[in-house]
Amino acid sequence: MSERREPPRWSLATRIAFRFLFSYLTLYFLLPALASSNGFLLERYIDFWDAVVVWADEAVVHLPYELAFDERGISSSPYGWVQFLCAVALACAATAVWSVLDRRRLHYARLYPWLRLALRYMLAGAMIRYGAIKVIPSQMIAPPPLGALARRIGDLFPNHLLWWTVGASPPFERATGLAEMLGGALLLLPRTTLLGAVISTANLLLVFLLNMCYDVPVKLPSLHLLVMAALLAAPDLPRLADVFLFNRRAQPSRVQPLFQRKWFDRIPHILLFLFGLYAIKADLELSVERHKKLYPPRSPLYGLWSVEVFSRDGKDVPLFTEPDRWRLVLLQAPGSLQVEQMAGSRKGYELHLDMRTKRMTLGPAQGTFSFHQPEKDLLVLDGLLEGHPIRAKLRKAPLIRRTT
Amino acid sequence: MIGSGIVRLIPVQMPPLRPLDLGQRLGELTQGELLRTLVGASPVFQSFTGLAALLGGVLLLVPRTTLLGSLICAANLAMAVTLALGYDLPSKLSVSCLFFLSLLLVAPGLRRLVDLFLLDRAVEPAEEPPSLGRWPDRLLLLLGLGVIAWGAAGAIPRLVQRHPPKPPFYGAWAVEELTVDGEKSADPQQWRRAVFQDPGALDVELRIGSRRRYALDQDMERKSLTLDRRSHFTFAQPEEGVLVLDGQLDGRRTHAKLRRVLLSSPWFHWITDFSRYE
Numbered sequence: 001m002s003e004r005r006e007p008p009r010w011s012l013a014t015r016i017a018f019r020f021l022f023s024y025l026t027l028y029f030l031l032p033a034l035a036s037s038n039g040f041l042l043e044r045y046i047d048f049w050d051a052v053v054v055w056a057d058e059a060v061v062h063l064p065y066e067l068a069f070d071e072r073g074i075s076s077s078p079y080g081w082v083q084f085l086c087a088v089a090l091a092c093a094a095t096a097v098w099s100v101l102d103r104r105r106l107h108y109a110r111l112y113p114w115l116r117l118a119l120r121y122m123l124a125g126a127m128i129r130y131g132a133i134k135v136i137p138s139q140m141i142a143p144p145p146l147g148a149l150a151r152r153i154g155d156l157f158p159n160h161l162l163w164w165t166v167g168a169s170p171p172f173e174r175a176t177g178l179a180e181m182l183g184g185a186l187l188l189l190p191r192t193t194l195l196g197a198v199i200s201t202a203n204l205l206l207v208f209l210l211n212m213c214y215d216v217p218v219k220l221p222s223l224h225l226l227v228m229a230a231l232l233a234a235p236d237l238p239r240l241a242d243v244f245l246f247n248r249r250a251q252p253s254r255v256q257p258l259f260q261r262k263w264f265d266r267i268p269h270i271l272l273f274l275f276g277l278y279a280i281k282a283d284l285e286l287s288v289e290r291h292k293k294l295y296p297p298r299s300p301l302y303g304l305w306s307v308e309v310f311s312r313d314g315k316d317v318p319l320f321t322e323p324d325r326w327r328l329v330l331l332q333a334p335g336s337l338q339v340e341q342m343a344g345s346r347k348g349y350e351l352h353l354d355m356r357t358k359r360m361t362l363g364p365a366q367g368t369f370s371f372h373q374p375e376k377d378l379l380v381l382d383g384l385l386e387g388h389p390i391r392a393k394l395r396k397a398p399l400i401r402r403t404t
Numbered sequence: 405m406i407g408s409g410i411v412r413l414i415p416v417q418m419p420p421l422r423p424l425d426l427g428q429r430l431g432e433l434t435q436g437e438l439l440r441t442l443v444g445a446s447p448v449f450q451s452f453t454g455l456a457a458l459l460g461g462v463l464l465l466v467p468r469t470t471l472l473g474s475l476i477c478a479a480n481l482a483m484a485v486t487l488a489l490g491y492d493l494p495s496k497l498s499v500s501c502l503f504f505l506s507l508l509l510v511a512p513g514l515r516r517l518v519d520l521f522l523l524d525r526a527v528e529p530a531e532e533p534p535s536l537g538r539w540p541d542r543l544l545l546l547l548g549l550g551v552i553a554w555g556a557a558g559a560i561p562r563l564v565q566r567h568p569p570k571p572p573f574y575g576a577w578a579v580e581e582l583t584v585d586g587e588k589s590a591d592p593q594q595w596r597r598a599v600f601q602d603p604g605a606l607d608v609e610l611r612i613g614s615r616r617r618y619a620l621d622q623d624m625e626r627k628s629l630t631l632d633r634r635s636h637f638t639f640a641q642p643e644e645g646v647l648v649l650d651g652q653l654d655g656r657r658t659h660a661k662l663r664r665v666l667l668s669s670p671w672f673h674w675i676t677d678f679s680r681y682e
Binding site: 065066077081144149152154155161171176191192198213215219239243244247248253306319320321322328343344399400 | 441449613679
């Protein structure tokens with residue numbers, strides 16, 4: 001910026017709020033993010049929190065839960081909540097000390113752009129990470145594992161109902177991931193930060209509401225991200241109001257430079273941009289890796305199959321009469337077949353499948369079937385199992401018909 | 405947008421998830437049924453989606469906020485189109501048309517949006533479109549308010565009708581323990597789940613998979629219930645979400661411990677004990 005103008009005086013409340021935000025974000029987000037590349041520093045950081053959290057839980061908070069130490073960090077776990085409360089308390093203490101020592105200062109106009117830069121770095125990283133694991137569907141398994149599909153709705157946790165609903169439509173999961181990555185990517189450029197913050201706020205508002213309504217155990221983390229996105233958009237609210245509510249002329253945003261020299265000023269922004277590009281690449285690659293692990297090879301007849309017609313020893317066995325009549329057939333991995341019987345018990349068989357001769361052998365030495373598929377979603381088995389002639393007509397369950 | 409928003413703000417578009425629906429298997433639903441189930445399971449979430457649609461629609465009624473309204477509508481409708489395509493909903497064509505309409509409304513403001521969001525330049529005020537006069541604008545506003553009133557008048561009775569007073573023990577219960585004549589029963593004709601949904605009825609799913617409906621008489625004061633006027637039970641609730649029945653079923657001494665299934669239990673937790681997912 002060519003013109004040097006005196007930054008305005010900040011009100012006392014603004015100054016205190018700024019000090020709190022700066023202390024809180026540094027303590028809770030920036031330190032672990034900066035230390036994450038150095039194992040020694042990260043361990044000291046974790047040791048510090050373990051000591052504080054254990055002390056605070058015993059002395060002050062008394063949560064009626066066990067503190068599980070593998071759920072550290074920003075998390076809705078008991079540990080995470082105590083840590084959050086301690087971080088707020090410590091940031092308050094730091095704010096008080098800072099406010100006393102620095103009582104003469106009228107503004108933080110030099111430090112403020114750094115806070116914005118840090119917010120963009122943290123939020124863009126999170127949006128890109130959560131976007132990438134949806135673009136390559138590896139957050140919600142899509143379609144959900146057959147074990148989950150065979151369950152009754154009532155036996156699901158509400159968050160799992162949400163999870164598997166998203167997993168039931170891989171294109172939808174990808175689309176939501178793209179929306180998140182778009183929000184994150186726009187945060188990487190100074191000019192499009194406002195748009196990125198608005199898109200991220202909309203995304204995160206939906207995520208937070210879903211977390212609240214379906215008891216997803218990441219309420220605290222998603223609330224933090226939502227507040228970060230809103231903080232990034234907040235200084236532009238008057239401009240947004242000029243454009244969208246009052247139809248007045250809106251000035252361009254006035255961002256204080258990080259350094260006085262123009263070239264120096266660009267470097268952190270360029271670094272953030274490069275970090276973002278790297279994050280997009282690295283997170284997509286990680287998601288591809290996760291994807292491979294989450295989606296092992298599938299049976300050529302993959303699916304959850306409902307048993308529509310079942311006959312044994314030449315006699316038709318209707319539904320609801322014999323406990324060992326087949327109810328469901330699960331074909332997930334290539335070498336196995338699982339049968340759920342009417343009374344609910346499951347039986348697993350080793351499976352040898354020959355797609356060319358259309359024969360399957362159930363092991364060890366249990367039986368053989370010939371099969372054919374009169375329609376894509378229909379499977380007819382004919383053969384011998386445990387000494388009894390069996391004939392069964394199976395239909396693929398609706399939820400995975402369209403997704404496979 | 406107003407019409408579709410109001411029936412979700414007053415959550416009647418998706419039917420509530422009832423205890424009898426909870427026995428269905430996830431995989432045996434279609435994608436559309438699953439989506440309905442999800443949204444129906446949380447009336448609060450349904451209300452939020454309705455509020456977002458309604459907000460977009462209402463802002464369209466005022467000339468000055470048309471751009472903001474059409475952007476909010478476009479965001480809502482982009483989601484609706486993605487859902488319709490992703491979950492094979494029958495509304496694909498209608499929501500796509502509305503989405504393009506919202507883009508048409510955004511188009512005249514495109515230059516200002518680019519200045520604001522992409523180039524970070526000064527944004528000039530929009531030129532006022534040739535005015536039709538005051539009356540058409542007022543008429544539109546009145547029409548919008550009319551749709552809200554009409555929609556609410558239709559939705560509220562439906563909401564009341566869909567949420568009749570709940571009988572005691574309302575919900576689906578899984579049979580955790582069952583003893584007949586003092587012995588653990590493995591009889592396939594025995595109970596697997598019990599559902600208290602409709603007043604005066606107890607629906608039971610048997611282990612073999614079939615359903616059976618009993619006429620139910622409850623006496624909450626004497627802690628007793630009677631099925632089909634001949635099987636008498638006393639009940640106790642030793643802890644939240646657990647129901648213990650003791651009595652005679654079809655002439656045999658029966659003891660059953662029932663536990664509320666997950667989705668039939670209150671489910672909100674600020675603090676998550678992650679061991680519950682193991």
